[in-house]
Amino acid sequence: MTDNTAQQAHDFAEDAAAKAGTFAEDAAKKAGNLADDAAATAGDLAEQARQAVDDTIATAKSALKDVDTSAVIASAQDFAGNTLDKLSAAYKRNPALVITIGSAALAAVAAVGSVLAKRR
Structure with a gap:
């Protein structure tokens, strides 16, 4: 077995x-x-x-x-001219406000540039 x-x-x-x-x-x-x-x-x-x-x-x-690069350049020039005219008119009405807003915008651009520079 x-x-x-x-x-x-x-x-x-x-x-x-x-x-x-x-x-x-x-x-x-x-x-x-x-x-x-x-x-x-x-x-x-x-x-x-x-x-x-x-x-x-x-x-x-x-x-x-x-x-059409010439059209793009012309459009940018037109936009810049209109912006300058509006900025000049606003400055004549209230210079302190324009300077304050411009300073804040410049600070914002600088902050964005700083963040982008750190990312690289």
């Missing part, structure tokens, strides 16, 4: 080892397939990102070519 029990234990151990080997092979194949899929997906995503960057650059270049 002991021989029979030993034989059964031996057979059971061989079956378990065979199943474990099969399981390990299947797991390795699945892991390899998963790694291959992940690599392919990463490659596809990288290609899509490169294409998006290329498209963005092409669109930006096209948009910059279409910008």
Whole structure:
């Protein structure tokens, strides 16, 4: 009876080892397939990102070519002239208020510049 029990234990151990080997092979194949899929997906995503960057650059270049710089300069000059006229009129009405607001605006610009300088 002991021989029979030993034989059964031996057979059971061989079956378990065979199943474990099969399981390990299947797991390795699945892991390899998963790694291959992940690599392919990463490659596809990288290609899509490169294409998006290329498209963005092409669109930006096209948009910059279409910008009428003389119109932009004229518009900026017109805006600056109108702003100067409004500022002069406001200064004539209440110089202290204009100086106070200008000082606050300058301080705000300096603060923003300081924050941006620290970020770099």
